[in-house]
Each structure stands twice: as structure tokens, then as C-alpha cells.
Amino acid sequence: MVMxxxxxxxxxxxxxxxxxxxxxEPRSTGWTRRxxxxxxxxxxxxxxxxxxxxxxxxQLLPPPxxxxxxLRQEIYYTKWPRPTWWDDRQGRPILATDFQEWQGAxxxxxxxxxxxxxxPGTGLAVLVIRVKYDAxxxxxxxxxxxxxxxxxxxxxxxxxxxLVVFADRCTHLCCPPGWHVITDTVPDRAYRIPPPTxxxxxxxxxxxxxxxxxxxxxxxxxxxxxxxxxxxLGATHVHGPTQRALPIVPVRVEGEGLVGGxxxxxxxxxx
Numbered sequence: 001m002v003m004x005x006x007x008x009x010x011x012x013x014x015x016x017x018x019x020x021x022x023x024x025e026p027r028s029t030g031w032t033r034r035x036x037x038x039x040x041x042x043x044x045x046x047x048x049x050x051x052x053x054x055x056x057x058x059q060l061l062p063p064p065x066x067x068x069x070x071l072r073q074e075i076y077y078t079k080w081p082r083p084t085w086w087d088d089r090q091g092r093p094i095l096a097t098d099f100q101e102w103q104g105a106x107x108x109x110x111x112x113x114x115x116x117x118x119x120p121g122t123g124l125a126v127l128v129i130r131v132k133y134d135a136x137x138x139x140x141x142x143x144x145x146x147x148x149x150x151x152x153x154x155x156x157x158x159x160x161x162x163l164v165v166f167a168d169r170c171t172h173l174c175c176p177p178g179w180h181v182i183t184d185t186v187p188d189r190a191y192r193i194p195p196p197t198x199x200x201x202x203x204x205x206x207x208x209x210x211x212x213x214x215x216x217x218x219x220x221x222x223x224x225x226x227x228x229x230x231x232x233l234g235a236t237h238v239h240g241p242t243q244r245a246l247p248i249v250p251v252r253v254e255g256e257g258l259v260g261g262x263x264x265x266x267x268x269x270x271x
Contacts, residue, residue, distance in 0.1 A: 069114040075107045075126060075165065075251075075258040076118060080181055091118060095256040096154060096163060099130035102203050104179035106168060109249055109260040124268060125168035126249055127206065128258065129179050129217050133160040137196035142222040142233045150250040150261030152220065152233055164217050165249040165260065166206065166235055167268050172242035174271035175210035179217075182209050188239055195219070195238040205238055206246060213240030221245055225266060232267040 077089040086105040089098075094107050104127055111123030131138065133155070146152050154163040170177050180203070187207050189198070195216035197203040206215040215235035223245040224231050234245030247268055250261040 069112045069119065071110055072113055073110060073259050073261070074254075075109045075128065075249075075260055076111060078106050078108050078125070080106050080178065082181055084181060093257040094128055096156065096161060096253045096258055097159065097256055099128070099161075099163065101130055101132055102180070102201070104129035106176075106178070107258075109165075110262075124249070124260075125176065126260070127166045127168045127177070127179055128163060129166070129206075130161060130163050131197075131217055132201060133162045135162075135196070135201070135218055137200055138162070138218045140220045140233070142220070144222060144231060144233055144263075146250040147261040147263055150252045152248055152250055154251050154253055154258070156253075163251070163258070164220070164235075165251050165258065166215070166217070167247045167249060169268075169271050170208040170210070170213050170242060171234075171237070171244050171246055171270060172208065172211055172213045172240065175208050177206050177208035177213065177215070177246070179206055180204060182207055185209055187214055188212055191238045193236070193238055195236075206235060208240065208242075211241050213242040214238050215242075215246040220248060225270065227270065228266045230264055230266045232263070 075094045077086050077092050077094055079087065079090045084105070085103070086098075089105075094105065099105070107126045107128055108118065108123040109126050112119045140152060142152075153165075155161070168176055187204055191198075191214075195205045195214070196218050197205050197216050204214075206217060208214070214237070216238050217235050219236035219238075220233055221236045222231050222233055226244070232245075232247050234247040236245055237243065250263055252259050252261065
């Protein structure tokens with residue numbers, strides 16, 4: 001297995017941070033908060049089984065130290081529990097040119113591929129969001145430096161594209177937040193600070209329906225991880241029980257595909 005992260009980092013990423021939207025078909029009726037919470041717990045349980053070499057989505061996996069595969073830095077589309085515009089792209093690389101302004105999609109970064117197929121339950125679940133390129137409200141408040149060859153967000157001045165990638169696990173209880181995929185539940189507007197995505201552009205922030213946390217992708221700020229004291233860059237929390245930002249994933253474009261770059265892996269060690 002190809003590994004280039006510090007010892008223990010990949011196991012931390014696999015444990016509680018993976019995407020595994022395999023199984024029942026999405027429902028046509030509305031989902032309750034309890035159902036979303038159960039779904040998030042199921043995703044975490046699947047990744048824990050993977051870490052122990054168990055069965056994920058019907059696949060029997062040998063102990064992690066023995067199986068052969070490739071840990072890919074490219075970001076690939078994954079399935080959301082409800083119908084989405086990217087459903088027919090599941091398993092394909094995410095391209096920088098795929099998105100219209102304010103579109104987003106769920107994906108996986110550092111997923112394990114065996115025989116050219118992604119192993120469900122592996123990798124870091126991510127959200128890729130295209131924000132307004134010339135938004136004057138876009139702020140990056142940090143002294144941190146991205147990994148060499150990567151940026152904290154992707155800008156293409158020629159095509160006026162700006163993409164930001166976030167870890168898709170809420171910093172409250174690791175439920176899966178979404179970007180404009182929940183249409184039958186209105187987010188609470190009692191914001192702790194005005195989020196420009198909504199107050200200026202009328203776009204809902206990143207929304208975790210399970211417990212109501214929200215994050216603004218236009219406001220990137222430095223927070224400190226409470227468990228390990230490591231500073232990181234993320235989307236500012238603007239509502240809900242969470243008390244800190246949603247970590248970003250540094251990126252670059254190779255060809256047209258999005259590739260993630262690993263900062264300090266402790267940024268994502270909270271599930």
C-alpha cells in the first residue's frame with residue numbers, strides 16, 4: 001500500500017472520517033434529524049470496521065498491513081444519500097471545471113484503490129465548493145503556510161473559478177454536513193456573525209442538519225484544535241453547537257483534476 005503520511009496518520013483518517021454512502025437507495029420523503037444522525041453513526045461504524053480489517057459494504061478486507069492497493073491524493077466523487085447533480089459521476093475524479101458558481105459536491109481524498117476501484121470506507125470525506133471568484137467578502141485569516149506546491153484554495157483567473165475544499169465531518173460530533181443538498185429543512189438564521197454567503201449572496205452556508213451547525217466557506221479563519229493544540233485553517237462556524245471552524249484541505253490542479261495536499265494530519269484528527 002502506498003503511504004506517505006506520518007505513522008498513524010492514515011489510520012486516524014480512516015477511523016471516523018471516511019465516506020461510505022453505500023446501501024439503501026435515497027428516500028423520496030424528508031429525513032428527520034434522528035435519521036441523519038443514524039446515517040452519520042453508520043458511516044463512522046463502517047470506517048471503524050475497515051480499520052480493524054472487517055467487512056465494509058459487503059467487501060471482506062484483510063488486515064490493513066497486508067493488503068495491496070494505492071492511496072490516491074486525487075479527489076473523487078462520492079454518493080450523497082439523496083439525489084444530486086453529480087450522481088452519475090460517482091467514482092470519477094473531480095475536475096476544477098465541473099462546477100457552476102455556488103455548486104458543490106461530496107468527494108473522497110486519500111481513498112484506497114484496489115484494482116482501480118475505490119474501497120468504500122477509506123479516505124477522508126470532503127466537500128468541494130465553488131464560491132464566487134471575485135467576492136470581496138472572501139477572507140483568509142491565517143499565518144499558516146500550505147504544503148509545498150499547494151494552496152489553501154484553487155484560483156483560476158482565466159476562467160474565474162475559485163474552489164475551496166473542506167473536510168466533510170462536522171467539528172461538533174462528526175456528522176456529515178452538506179452544501180445545498182438539504183431542501184426541506186431551513187437552516188436557523190440566528191447567526192453568531194453575519195455569514196456573507198447568505199447576507200450578501202443569498203446562499204445557505206455549509207449546513208449540518210443533524211444538530212444545526214453551519215460554516216461559511218467565504219470566511220476562512222485560523223482555529224486551534226482543542227485536543228492537540230494544533231492551529232489549522234477552516235470555514236468559520238456561524239451557527240450551532242460547534243465551537244470551531246471546519247478544516248480545509250489544501251489543493252492544486254493536475255491536468256484538470258483536483259489533488260489534495262496533506263498539511264499537519266492532526267487538523268483532521270477529531271472523529
